[in-house]
């Protein structure tokens with residue numbers, strides 16, 4: 001029987017790749033609003049992509065330390081189901097954003113070592129979901145989407161957090177099964193692992209990733 005593990009494909013920028021993700025069974029599609037990223041979308045492009053996403057697939061906007069004005073522009077124009085906060089937003093800022101927009105918020109938590117896991121408890125009080133991702137390397141241009149994994153054994157035996165969570169960071173069609181086994185994740189998120197170059201998604205890799213998850 002196929003698994004009921006949910007998949008998010010992040011950093012989509014082409015309608016064909018959104019379609020590939022949806023047809024292969026992704027439950028979330030992610031759109032990046034961060035100008036330094038090779039996956040950054042302007043509002044017009046994001047609207048065009050989002051309107052083509054069928055109901056039942058959650059459209060997630062990823063932002064990094066965005067101001068109210070920046071979030072207003074995104075939320076007012078792009079049809080969305082969730083906000084993903086991938087910067088240094090404090091728990092108080094997460095609460096403000098939830099209140100202001102009335103959308104579920106997923107907070108990204110960067111993990112490099114066991115002590116980083118405390119952040120999960122801190123944000124569990126305020127976020128609707130948590131994205132447990134690799135901490136970016138020091139000096140990295142991007143706070144996520146770097147195609148780097150953390151030591152998944154840090155999560156072994158710790159799968160019952162107080163909020164739904166997603167595993168991210170360096171996942172690929174080849175390693176996602178092992179990551180699920182080690183962590184017990186019921187949701188996984190991928191960007192670089194379904195690309196042929198930074199920002200260039202590949203429909204075949206998207207299908208392979210979904211197939212690898214479904215086989216679990």
Ligand SMILES: O=C(O)c1ccccc1NCC(=O)[C@H](O)[C@H](O)COP(=O)(O)O
Nearest residue numbers: 010037144145146147169170190191192
């Ligand atoms: O994708 C980006 O360019 C990006 C920019 C700024 C913050 C976060 C970003 N991406 C986050 C993700 O795509 C994923 O949620 C996660 O980090 C996994 O990425 P990857 O390791 O590339 O699969």
